Amino acid sequence: MTVARNKASMAVSTQMPTAGVTRCGPAASETSASYVTRLLRQMRNEPMGRLLYLDHFGLRSAPFQLTPNPDFFFGAGDRGHLLYALLYSLRHGNGIVTLTGEVGTGKTMLARMLLSCAPKALDIAFIANPSLRRCEVVPVIADELGIDLAGAPAAQGLRLLQRALIDRYASGRRVVVLVDEAHAMGLGALEEIRLLSNLESSSHKLLQILLVGQEELHATLAQPAQRPLRERITQRLHLAPLAEEEVGSYLAFRMQRGGAATDPFDAGAVRLIAHGSLGLIRRVNILADKSLMAAFIDDAPRVLRRHVELALNDAAFQAIRAATRPSALGRLWRRYGLGRTGPV
Template sequence: MYNEFYGFSEKPFEITPDPKFLYFSPPHREALDGTIKSIKNPSPFTSITGEVGTGKTILIYSIFIRLDEKVKTTFIFHPSVTFTELIRYILQDSHQKRIGKSKEVLLRQLNEYLLKKLAMDETLAVFIDEAQNLPKEVMEELGKLEEKISGVSDRFQIIFVGQPEFEGKLSSPGLKQLSQRIGIKYQIRPLTKEESMEYIDYRLTIAGSRASEVFTPNAISMITDHAKGIPRVINILCDNAFLMGYGLSRKKVDSDIVSQVIKEMEGPVSHKLPSTEILTSVKRFHWISFRHHSPRWTISFLILSLLCLGGLVHLMHGTLQRNPAVSVVGSIESITGNTEISSTKRVPKVSDSLRKQDSRSTVLQPVSPSPASQSPKHEKPELAEIIVVESGQSISFLAQKYYRMTNLTLVDLILDFNPEINNAHLIQVGQKIRIPKITKEYLINEFPDHIWKIHAGTFRTPGFAKSYRNEPILKGKTIEILPRKVSPTDIWYRVMVGTFDNRDEASKAIDLLKGKGLLPLFGGIPKTERDPSDWG
């Protein structure tokens, strides 16, 4: 949104890990060089620890791009699994077919795979992120793994990456063997104040600017003091400061703007902003943008624009909705062009559940499918890859593998790109699946008469419409719920927001919703989220 205004070639403070933005503090440089060296001259285990937001994940990606083709890598970022599941995932990520089920069979298959790597002079490096979440039983098994793959262990290395709690866990009874086998340990400390200032300038230089051109000295000092040396906190503060500066048409961000940003972010930002759980989930969504709050000035500007537009409509038609209406449409044809739900089949309990949540919501009974002439123009995302389904894989598994996360919106995206799939829970071995890239254009739908709507997300229950109805930036917009039958027994619900007068207006609304973490396609979670299973 603000790149052109400030003359940036790209956003300099995205939270998503991009290796070219890695600032090499002494600990980062030591960990990168040392880990690459340990992989080339295998040590059974290596560990890299540091507080949340200190740059461990971006360090992993920087290591990836520096490894030669003789090193095959596997990245495990959700390690709360059993030992058997861990070995199975390693084999799946290494594209092995006919993967067994028992631990004994899986270990034998891993040994056979490593023998092939030995013959080809190749090495397998497994990176386990959030290693502090590994169950103790799994860590005990890993400590004994070298004995079970004897003869090929020098072709297999595990790099543990986690928070300082991982080191504390290693001192537990039963983990002495694993602790002793971690030959190399690195710790990523927070940046010093001087390093923090260099960090800001470094990222701005990559984006085609300098800190002195867009920040006042006091603003930089306030950011570095408040962030306490945590790069991710610096990113969040700078990103929101530019967004607010853009809304105020300020070419240079000063301390007043930074102070306002800090206040807007729901209180002081501790060095675990605002909680370990939130930042951990943000980091887990690889290459996905997340920002806690959009600044008040930008939101106010958009609301004012919408109110002015609403006033014009009021003068012309004599009607102006003060709150978004929630409607249930009985066909998904308005998005996909296919009739997924019979127009005579009532969706169970939709209207009742919505009325309980908000008595002001207008709920419509399912209606007949829209004529083809009224279907929207829906831009398909750019194709990323065509894969052939292997044994044990599902659409959710594929989403997790290619997007580094999974939810119903991502599964819905894959279903849209593969219309031949009529059961979201069932794909066949050998079936070809098209995996599209994630772009915000996928969320924008153009309808006849040149109006646009946003696909906010797909959920297991219709109640998530309330998350968007309560959003100030969507005041005056209509919230629609479109049921989609994804299997013989399951119905999911798309939440649509509209209408917008042009694509740019819809795109700006997406940017604001994305910035507030409300778009599942980009790793967001609606505010009323209570049970993650409800959204996949």
């Protein structure tokens, strides 16, 4: 079956006999409730819909995938400036850095972007699985850095790691341990991270550590037992949701990166996506994807408010905490025009 025949079989539009043009939306004899039910059913059950809307909107690839892809990194707002701040802190800093944010703000994307654009002299051990036992921390870091511990006992493994770090430092290289989802890391593993932060030469730390996590990381670090770790934190960065006025630019940017020649999102649709997502990038992506699918099934050339209403109905987001605060340091980087150019 051709794409055209597939599309015709799914279209929910009807023909206006007097004008001879396609009419989008519910049929004349269809109630709003039955139209919503029918369109949601098609959105859920049509296995080719997600593929076919790419052609409908002139896309080469899906623009709103949830998997972090550095090619789709949106550097406006605080994000570009925070990336620069992270690179600068990890290259020149002398302590532990934390990056926190609400669920779905794009922390992992920022971490992936950090990996992709880090200077060649920066070696990064990326720990994506925080559920490590304390005894596993050193072997995992060594493995990420390509350091062979040869099954050495814990004490000897730590000495081998330290020796390798000293050699790298002497050759001009810096080593960073990046822990994603750090709010889920056990207290024992965090204590091991703290001890690793003590590894140093006569003048500099041998390891820079970046802890990336949800807001719960603050509560974990506030515990009395974590005071030694907390005292070693030199930078506390925060990733805020997109501002309402940034959502439209984000949607247009992602569509352009996906190959679209024009931005199909109507102004009313953008406002509703911004309101319904609370600026959380994951929710923006979900709503944009569902809205594009609804517009495709509706055979509409643009994404309208009613398509976003269907997407919101289908997504059924749960309530979250009150809006998180913006990043003060991000605003500072922006004020002085940093984050776009310049060496790190």
